Amino acid sequence: MKEFYLDYAATTPLDNRVLDFMKPFLEHKFENPSSMHSHAIENKKAINQARKKVADALNASPDEIFFTSGGTESTNWAIKGYAFKNPDKREIITSKIEHKATLNTLHFLETQGYKVTYLDVDAYGLIDLKQLDQAINENTLMVSIIYSNNEIGTIQDVRSISKICRRHQTKLHLDAVQAFAQLDIDLQDLDVDFLTISSHKFYGPKGVGVLYVKKGLELEPLIHGGSQESKQRGGTENLYGVVGMGEAARIARLELEKNRNHYQMLQIDFHQKMMNAFDDIKLNGTPCGSNRSYNNLSYAFKHVLGHEFHFQLNKLGVFISNGSACNAQSIEPTHVIKAINVEKEYQPCVIRISFGKYCKLEDHDEIIKRFKQAYDEIRN
Numbered sequence: 001m002k003e004f005y006l007d008y009a010a011t012t013p014l015d016n017r018v019l020d021f022m023k024p025f026l027e028h029k030f031e032n033p034s035s036m037h038s039h040a041i042e043n044k045k046a047i048n049q050a051r052k053k054v055a056d057a058l059n060a061s062p063d064e065i066f067f068t069s070g071g072t073e074s075t076n077w078a079i080k081g082y083a084f085k086n087p088d089k090r091e092i093i094t095s096k097i098e099h100k101a102t103l104n105t106l107h108f109l110e111t112q113g114y115k116v117t118y119l120d121v122d123a124y125g126l127i128d129l130k131q132l133d134q135a136i137n138e139n140t141l142m143v144s145i146i147y148s149n150n151e152i153g154t155i156q157d158v159r160s161i162s163k164i165c166r167r168h169q170t171k172l173h174l175d176a177v178q179a180f181a182q183l184d185i186d187l188q189d190l191d192v193d194f195l196t197i198s199s200h201k202f203y204g205p206k207g208v209g210v211l212y213v214k215k216g217l218e219l220e221p222l223i224h225g226g227s228q229e230s231k232q233r234g235g236t237e238n239l240y241g242v243v244g245m246g247e248a249a250r251i252a253r254l255e256l257e258k259n260r261n262h263y264q265m266l267q268i269d270f271h272q273k274m275m276n277a278f279d280d281i282k283l284n285g286t287p288c289g290s291n292r293s294y295n296n297l298s299y300a301f302k303h304v305l306g307h308e309f310h311f312q313l314n315k316l317g318v319f320i321s322n323g324s325a326c327n328a329q330s331i332e333p334t335h336v337i338k339a340i341n342v343e344k345e346y347q348p349c350v351i352r353i354s355f356g357k358y359c360k361l362e363d364h365d366e367i368i369k370r371f372k373q374a375y376d377e378i379r380n
């Protein structure tokens with residue numbers, strides 16, 4: 001049976017070109033980049049080349065790029081690192097539809113006496129900008145917002161969010177884990193202070209990410225140790241991961257337009273076919289073509305349970321996500337689905353389909369057939 005992977009927002013496979021680039025570092029280029037002999041110095045250079053590639057992809061400067069273990073660590077670092085550095089400001093603003101990396105970091109800070117404001121979103125998942133404007137005050141440490149939502153694909157109006165933050169002289173962290181490689185992120189143009197990305201979302205290796213820190217800003221390190229990452233994050237570098245991420249970022253930037261067109265074509269076609277195939281279905285988030293991630297389709301069904309649908313599709317070789325991968329075991333609607341006020345009768349079945357560059361338009365009819373089969377299996 002042919003299998004179909006439609007869960008690229010959870011993670012992407014490694015691009016073969018990235019694997020080829022990483023190979024020498026997995027095979028024989030093993031020397032510790034902090035050592036002072038010649039091969040080690042070459043490895044240090046490889047890390048800095050990777051840093052330059054990520055910087056170029058974001059139009060930032062290499063000394064603003066710090067390698068981490070992924071999106072979760074970068075987010076933790078941006079928020080806690082800035083909080084620890086500026087202990088006088090004890091209020092943080094975020095939205096109700098953030099990734100758990102942000103929400104649980106903030107829940108921790110709440111236990112340390114911080115006040116967190118969770119901004120409302122509308123039925124599409126768009127942040128209430130007026131509420132943001134009113135929520136910022138002289139005690140606000142920072143605002144942390146997800147750029148493109150991992151569950152429902154809503155893309156926030158980051159330009160307006162940034163303007164509001166600037167007007168109040170408040171710092172802004174963007175969780176761009178799902179946005180990078182889909183949107184044209186130019187940090188000379190988009191005015192943000194911290195930005196998080198993660199390699200495994202754009203065909204790079206897992207366990208490596210980047211935190212962009214705008215020049216002049218300081219964070220308290222979370223990982224104390226050696227002098228790696230300009231003394232900001234200790235620990236021997238994940239050499240093959242870092243060089244892989246650099247190459248993946250370079251390719252992602254180079255092929256941004258091509259991939260985006262491909263995702264858009266897949267999204268439009270698949271959505272039409274889903275709407276024709278089912279009559280008890282609703283699209284969660286913004287409409288296709290309007291502030292919506294090009295590779296995301298999130299649906300709510302009325303008459304089936306999400307985990308059953310997910311399970312049946314899995315048996316039929318179609319791999320999607322039950323709402324969000326992080327909630328794969330849970331039948332409870334996610335915080336995002338609750339926040340956008342999906343009608344109660346639709347809440348138990350939310351599925352996420354996310355496309356990637358290896359998806360093919362000609363597979364759609366077969367995939368939709370299996371969706372129908374899974375649905376009928378549950379209903380009969």
Ligand SMILES: Cc1ncc(COP(=O)(O)O)c(C=O)c1O
Pocket residue numbers: 009010069070071072073075099101146148149150175177178198199209
């Ligand atoms: C929006 C968003 N933020 C943060 C993360 C965490 O990234 P990582 O898996 O690299 O820790 C994810 C991963 O799913 C995500 O989708």
